[in-house]
Amino acid sequence: MIKNTNLINISTYKNDVIYFEKEMHEILNNFAKYFKINKQIILDVSIVSSYTSRKLNFEYRQKDKTTDILSFGYDDFDLYDKMPFLNLGELVICNNKIKKQAIIFNHSIKREFLYLFTHGLVHLYGYDHQFEKEKKEMDFIVDSIFNPLKITRND
Template structure:
């Protein structure tokens, strides 16, 4: 999966980590037949925003008036998997709460966003949430050993 990183935040973004992590996640998703070869070749756009613009987008698209960690947007372009909008400030706060490094939290939420773009949704039902988090947690644990 080709990753395009757009950093509109004031925070440094570890692009090399993102590229390597996404490659590893894609390989694991392929092994588990969660993503096919065609989708694995698509482009993923990551946009990093500071809190205020992230909050504005969350309110506009989800009706929730706060900055969130990751938002996923499908694409009409057949060469694109979609776009993830992430907020480094929220990720840093969550990393601290979860006793993780910023990179591990970023990786976890990147995986989470990719699963959303592949059609998984933890907000639809308990069964859907269980399925999504099982895939997410299994891959995350394998890649962070």
Template sequence: MEIILDDRQDKISVSEELIDKIKDIILECLDYEGYDYSYEVSLSFVDNKEIQELNREFRGIDRATDVLSFPLLTDEFDIELEEESLGDIVISLERALEQSLEYDHSFEREVCFLVCHSMFHLLGYDHDTDENTKEMREKEEYILNKLNITRE
């Protein structure tokens, strides 16, 4: 398992402890879904300005968001995924901090949730219907609870 980390923002520092938790989440998501660890994931930390630009470019929505997922594991791409990238995760650390305050839990918990959420997008899940949203939320909560990453 390789995580390609790109911290493209200078507003919020990221601790080694948080990076370790992120790695644990990625591995746990892969394990939960029955994947081995031969894949890579690209993870970029950005600010609100950059994620707004990406959101506008790729989704046509001109506002900052918390996380964007760019999965390669889709029917659109007929690729062999042996030792290949699952895709890219882009997180606005500014937005994650804002949401952690809004939801009254730690910044680390918010970033971990966003990574977990995005991993399930990379693995083919979506929240386009109530049923799919419920399934995705159950998977996210299972992973976070298993790793003892709580809302405290």
């Protein structure tokens, strides 16, 4: 795979939203390597308000609360078999929820944001954590993709 050819389209709801584009690309490259994806990956990321997060969470999951991240994948990967790229889907990340969780879990916003970004990517690729066995597998995959960045609690 050729490095830095993956495309992340980022949209934010206001100008002062914090995100870590360089590290997002590193994670996406690690993701491609882990899953042996040898084509360009296209990903949309929307960073939204608490209101939008709650609204989308209710609309698509029937849960009336703000959530940290939502993953909207294209479940038909066969569609992309003959194309030179793979469109993974969209991650919707709640800026305020990330900040609050970083405080609760006693680590940096950077770590919280990027770990959830990685978690969301793995969801887009079809993994879930409804059951303990699935959770262990998904956690292992997320850690395998995230840990090479060596982002500590204080970064």
